[in-house]
Amino acid sequence: MNHSNDFPLVNDVHSGLNATRVADIIAPRNVAGIGAAIAHAAEHNLAVAICGARHAMGGQQFGEAALLLDMRHMNRVLAFDDVNGLIEVEGGMQWPALIDYLHAAPRSTARRWSIRQKQTGADALTLGGCLSANVHGRGLRMAPFIADVEAFKLVDAQGTLHSCSRQRNPLLFNLAIGGYGLFGVIASVTLRLAPLRKMRRDVSVIGLDDLPAAFQERIDAGYVYGDFQFAIDPASSDFLQRGVFSCYLPVDDAAPIDASGKELSEQDWRGLLELAHTHKTDAFAQYAAHYLSTDGQVAWSDRLQQSIYPDGYHRAIDHKLGHCGSEMIGELYVPRERLCDFMRAAAADFRQHGVDLIYGTIRLIEADRESFLPWARQNYACVIFNLHTAHTAHGIEATNEAFRRLIDLAIARGGSYYLTYAAAASLHQVQACHPAFGEFLEWKRRLDPQQRFQSNWYRHYRDLWAAAGETPQALA
Template identity: 55%
Template sequence: MFPCSPDGARATRQRRPLAAHAHARARDRSGHLARGAGWDGALGSRAGPAPVRGGGPPRDGRPGVRRERGAGRHAGLDRIGRLDAGAGTVEVEAGIEWPALIGGLAARQVGAERPLTIAQKQTGADRLTIGGAVAANAHGRGLAMRPFVADVESLAIVDAEGEVRTASRRQDAELFRLAVGGYGLFGVVASVTLRLVPRRKVERLVSLERVEDLMGAFSRRVGEGCLYGDFQFAIDESLPNFLRQGILACYRPVSPRTPLPARPRELSRQDWRGLVELAHTDRRRAFQRYAEHYLATAGQVYWSDTHQLGVYLDDYHRALDRRLRARVPASEVITELFVPRAALPDFMAEAAVELRRRGVVVIYGTVRLIERDGETLLEWAREPYACIVFNLHTEHSPQGIAATSGAMRSLIALALRRGGAYYLTYHRWASAAQVEAAYPQMREFLRRKAERDPAGLFQSEWYRHHVGLLGPSRTPRVEERRARRYA
């Protein structure tokens, strides 16, 4: 059970997970939760299955829609528990967000000879929960890292029967394999015991690279000891370097005595607003400015954890639409594709042709590396892949959404033809055939869900979509009527 500070009373230590436990056990005869005041705050005031969302990246393929509120939000579960320096682990409540976790770990270890910190986090946004990272089996910019499952020692999870269960590689290993990357469908994660790594100072190494040479450049940086890195590619579809050239920034450990810059060169929020606007109006200049900034920061020193944090401009597109007098409001929709590393140049060349042909605009894109998962049931990293992220400009109109959804399916097809896959998290525009080709274990995943939660307590739009796409997963005595009822 989740511990707090050493002097805290046992009853205080357990109050939040036990509150979730008690409410989950308090069912009425229909199998629904008999919600108390605390549970209402998480579930909202409606009957039916508990909607789940992990506080991770948005999973809705439609821009501007309401995202579900529910148990997966981990409201209030945001404390840091016991830090075990010897084991290199810390237990945290699943609702804690990355900045609070990184800052809290640093504050706990002031003066420590070898402070510990997180290994990786999602990039692009910071106000995401640890529970969300577990649900989506997320990844960051590690050069030789597996998905987030590698950083999870164990979970405390409230299952569909209202029982608080510990899941790890040694205890209830099947639940662990299902819950990490299980999109919140197997219970409410109350706390997570994370594996930590030494907190280090790292130096940024920057170079201009071509996609044809990128895997070799990544390999050289790994050989030089770099721990993190990614590649931002050119986004102007009118130029020959579209998706073919970019900035590679990698991070190599340096001596702990190396001073941090008193006034680091960094992009302000206003700088980011300017870059975002240029990406919509003059993509050639946007990439030039971005490249110039990164090249100017070569050699700058950062902490290995805080360098993974960044600026995110909330609701930036509303202000941008007003400034540009857009006739139709718009936003960027993310997709992430995975291809065998040797196939990256060919994939990017075909992707450039396809995006130009469709007239779909890329606002931002990056390439990262991932190692094989090998643990979760719904694994997306089946081998060491190159990960390609596209942010596609999408107008909120039938034509705009049709253009982006068609481009998404086309990009998925390009990845699948090369033995790759796509990330399930960001949108629901893959066809049924594409889902099954990328995730041949999806039907087994849905069957396990039906077995462990026959009443359909934990649900989401994502889950109902895939049940509707592939058909209910039937096992003896299990019927998923609820999934159809709430679709």
């Protein structure tokens, strides 16, 4: 085992608002190593938290005074069925390595395989972490990540390895996907793959009122991926009402891959992010001009889902702004017919309260009928907001208040929000949007009675329930 005894301080990559002093860090390299780490934690009466690439910003990956398992060394491909399109990888594998493997892997058939969907914004996330948050991508007709998971192997609080699928240990399958690491360590994941295709990017700049029909037209025409990245300047009439609409259509395999180098470089992204803080209309204009220049570009269906994440980009911005800050992400869901109404209400709220929006996008999601704690309880429009947050008590609370107001706007329209980001929601909001949460906590108590797996995220919600005198729903 690799571990140190200096009580390290860890933090998340994106927001930098989850500084946590852990008891120790262990980086297991196999299932036996996971079991040994859990036994070590039991011997020393330590809770266990589980992290991957540390992009999660809701406190799920760290626990104060807990033993932290860093899963990134468990990153091998274990099995590849290129006839049926299934691949088993260790839970610490990250998306770039998986995509590269599938491009290079020898094949016994002419068919080439790759991923169906991945989360956007950054590539360096582990598969175990993506399963634990039940992520989603830009699919126009896709359910969350659970739909892509064939099976996984999980090490529980006793160190026992369980094989979980829809047929085998189905309750644990449904609890652990979207279970934020509270039921065990994801040792490996078996993914359902999709045929690798070439796809053409079609880009236009349209108004929000035209977006619902435009999404439907693209779906009817066979487009697979798409999103709408909206204007961010509250001083403009375009604010949240106009955006770059990009969708991807499968094309003939003979179509040439675009090698013109039109994609934004890391330096380009850094420049755009700085403009989004200082000259918002210019940022949107440059972004729109770039994407329009790539209209008609052809790329592989997996490569087009990859993106550049400029690590530490906020340091240069902090220097210009004169204070330390970062972006906090929130994701809201509304029935698709209420999208335009929701966006107009959000724009009014942001203007009234001076909310500093840096980036935002709209996608679609299909309902999740499988996970125990589904965030996509119906077919929704998904709205992602990145809000600039000064690293002061006032700045952090202002962002939390903004997200609580957005959640209320979503609830009023029959919508919901994603639990993965900041734990800003009130107890009432959690109960309204995630009605199975109390029962989820009770299953946690039943399946992990020693409370071995903990995180700051879990402790927050456990204490929120306790403080309100709420008792989780009794289990049958």
